Amino acid sequence: xxxxxxxxxxxxxxxxxxxxxxxxxxxxxxxxxxxxxxxxxxxxxxxxxxxxxxxxxxxxxxxxxxxxxxxxxxxxxxxxxxxxxxxxxxxxxxxxxxxxxxxxxxxxxxxxxxxxxxxxxxxxxxxxxxxxxxxxxxxxxxxxxxxxxxxxxxxxxxxxxxxxxxxxxxxxxxxxxxxxxxxxxxxxxxxxxxxxxxxxxxxxxxxxxxxxxxxxxxxxxxxxxxxxxxxxxxxxxxxxxxxxxxxxxxxxxxxxxxxxxxxxxxxxxxxxxxxxxxxxxxxxxxxxxxxxxxxxxxxxxxxxxxxxxxxxxxxxxxxxxxxxxxxxxxxxxxxxxxxxxxxxxxxxxxxxxxxxxxxxxxxxxxxxxxxxxxxxxxxxxxxxxxxxxxxxxxxxxxxxxxxxxxxxxxxxxxxxxxxxxxxxxxxxxxxxxxxxxxxxxxxxxxxxxxxxxxxxxxxxxxxxxxxxxxxxxxxxx
Numbered sequence: 001x002x003x004x005x006x007x008x009x010x011x012x013x014x015x016x017x018x019x020x021x022x023x024x025x026x027x028x029x030x031x032x033x034x035x036x037x038x039x040x041x042x043x044x045x046x047x048x049x050x051x052x053x054x055x056x057x058x059x060x061x062x063x064x065x066x067x068x069x070x071x072x073x074x075x076x077x078x079x080x081x082x083x084x085x086x087x088x089x090x091x092x093x094x095x096x097x098x099x100x101x102x103x104x105x106x107x108x109x110x111x112x113x114x115x116x117x118x119x120x121x122x123x124x125x126x127x128x129x130x131x132x133x134x135x136x137x138x139x140x141x142x143x144x145x146x147x148x149x150x151x152x153x154x155x156x157x158x159x160x161x162x163x164x165x166x167x168x169x170x171x172x173x174x175x176x177x178x179x180x181x182x183x184x185x186x187x188x189x190x191x192x193x194x195x196x197x198x199x200x201x202x203x204x205x206x207x208x209x210x211x212x213x214x215x216x217x218x219x220x221x222x223x224x225x226x227x228x229x230x231x232x233x234x235x236x237x238x239x240x241x242x243x244x245x246x247x248x249x250x251x252x253x254x255x256x257x258x259x260x261x262x263x264x265x266x267x268x269x270x271x272x273x274x275x276x277x278x279x280x281x282x283x284x285x286x287x288x289x290x291x292x293x294x295x296x297x298x299x300x301x302x303x304x305x306x307x308x309x310x311x312x313x314x315x316x317x318x319x320x321x322x323x324x325x326x327x328x329x330x331x332x333x334x335x336x337x338x339x340x341x342x343x344x345x346x347x348x349x350x351x352x353x354x355x356x357x358x359x360x361x362x363x364x365x366x367x368x369x370x371x372x373x374x375x376x377x378x379x380x381x382x383x384x385x386x387x388x389x390x391x392x393x394x395x396x397x398x399x400x401x402x403x404x405x406x407x408x409x410x411x412x413x414x415x416x417x418x419x420x421x422x423x424x425x426x427x428x429x430x431x432x433x434x435x436x437x438x439x440x441x442x443x444x445x446x447x448x449x450x451x452x453x454x455x456x457x458x459x460x461x462x463x464x465x466x467x468x469x470x471x472x473x474x475x476x477x
Contacts, residue, residue: 002034002090004180007043007200010050011193017042022173027093027319028311028357036176039201041209044168047197048215051139051166054194059136059164063118066162070115072189073161077108080185084150087177092146093318093358094274095311102274106151107182110455113439114158117457121162131472134464136164137241138217141210143203143231145223146175146321147277147380152222152245153182155443157196159459160220168197168216170206174321203227211235211242218243220462222279224378225404225448243462244450245279245443247378248406251399252282253421254295255392255412263411264295266434268302268384270409272362275320276382279449280407280429284368284375286395289388292366296344299364299386303345306362306382308354319358320381326358329381333363336374341365341385370398378404392421400426405446407431428453 005021006013016037026033077084084107085099094103125132140160144152153171160167171179183198199206207227211219211234218241221231225246235242252267254260270282287295309315320326333348346363360381368375368385375385389395399408408427411434412418422430428445442458444450452462 001032002177004176004200005035005037007037007039007047008183008187008196008198009043009047010197011187016040017046024091024174024176025322026090027321030323030356030358033090034177036173036200038173039199039206041205043199043201044206044209044213047168047199048139048210048213050194050197051168052215054192055136055139055166058166058192058195061164063121063123066164067115067118069189069191070111070118070158070162073186073191074108074111074115076185076189077111080181081108084178084181087181088149088175089311089318091175091177092149092321093311095315095318097314098274099311103148104150106148107154109439110151110154110158113456114162114459117460118162121457121460126473129471129473129475131469133467133469134163135467137463137465138165139215140165140167140463141213141216141219142167142169143207143210143219143221143223144169144171144179146172147274147279149175149178150182153179155454155459156220157182160463161191161195163460163463165463166195168199168210170199170201170210173200173202176200203230207231208234212238214238216240218463221245228450241462243452245452245454246406246445246448246450247404248279248281248445248449249284249376249378249402249404250280250282250407250409250427251402251425252285252409253395253399253411254285254287255410255414255417255421256288256291257413257417258411259413260291260294261298263434264298265302266411267409268299268306268364270434271384272303272306272317272382275317275360277320277380279378282407282409283379283384284370284399285384285386286389286398287386289390292386292388296364296366296386299366299384300345303362303364303384308351308359308362310357317362317382320360321358323358325380326360329360329379329383332374332377332379333365333383336365336368336372336385339372339374340367341372341374342367344386346382370401376402396421396424400424403448406444406449409434
């Protein structure tokens with residue numbers, strides 16, 4: 001059992017203003033794995049005041065000082081790497097290999113990228129007689145989700161630290177263990193008091209207090225579109241910057257000339273990864289109607305080859321995060337069947353032999369049209385929908401017919417054709433032929449998938465203001 005009942009404010013572990021605890025449930029066992037304290041607006045206020053005080057000095061540190069700090073954090077992270085992976089498995093059910101090779105690995109990747117970007121980033125530029133200066137925006141409220149917990153913490157904290165901001169983090173109360181380890185790492189690395197602060201709690205209480213606080217200069221939120229709307233509403237009266245990375249319902253267009261076996265198998269695996277709990281998962285696969293039967297057969301084989309089980313068992317899929325999420329996924333699978341989709345693989349209920357734990361069958365729904373609920377709503381589970389198209393133009397039209405625009409995918413053997421389709425897809429990131437992630441590439445969405453970008457050098461801009469100093473270099477008489 002993990003007892004994490006203190007908050008980290010102004011460089012110290014402190015008791016909450018009002019004692020109230022929450023059990024953190026291990027989704028693989030349905031048993032309590034630990035406790036955290038639930039904060040209030042008073043705790044947020046303490047943390048924001050500490051961050052505001054620290055900003056006066058930290059914002060004036062040099063690039064060399066901040067680079068040295070990031071280097072120390074990387075050293076400390078490596079020391080706690082195994083602990084981080086174990087915590088993520090325990091808090092959100094990621095298989096051991098996924099936690100080690102992807103979940104925990106993304107934390108260190110974002111730190112390293114931020115360090116590399118910082119060393120060459122231009123914070124000043126002289127244009128004629130005017131100096132353009134990029135300065136840290138101030139105190140940042142960071143609100144992160146449970147599905148890739150340390151990834152989302154790192155891709156906000158690392159660039160914020162790099163440019164000279166101070167911050168208050170509210171991690172997900174459902175998966176908070178990794179955030180505590182992250183905080184211990186930063187403390188051991190010598191992050192100055194008040195620069196980084198941690199307050200646990202739920203969205204309606206701590207999240208709302210953070211996003212509405214008048215001394216918070218910007219809020220960066222990752223989560224559902226519904227919650228993102230509330231963050232923006234809370235932030236509006238103080239006209240603070242709002243950065244959002246929200247939901248997705250990403251199309252995956254398999255072109256007629258694609259290697260069907262490879263492309264469809266990769267598409268299924270992309271949905272099943274992390275038990276389908278990824279906002280950029282390729283959940284709407286579009287295939288030519290003339291080859292629909294072939295596509296369904298390949299998808300069925302790939303889904304049924306996906307093993308589900310205890311995260312420590314070597315299975316590819318662990319549980320989904322909670323009973324609430326399990327119920328939502330089951331409701332949407334049933335809704336899909338009611339609206340005419342066919343169950344190609346998986347379906348409702350738990351996998352055989354896995355009655356304890358929030359396990360979902362790797363599911364493929366075929367004969368879906370884009371007006372069905374399962375094609376419109378983000379399921380956030382291991383559920384793939386397959387839709388047919390007659391022409392590539394129709395595929396692009398269907399692909400873009402969504403309120404979301406976080407990611408999109410296209411597979412084919414003709415480079416010119418795949419690039420042309422990619423150029424027409426309305427999404428923040430388009431992946432051609434299932435290539436690996438590029439941590440230097442901007443990540444973020446069009447439409448209701450959010451505002452702004454994370455990852456790489458684009459992340460720095462979210463945490464900077466631009467100042468123009470006129471007459472900085474007067475022309476000679």
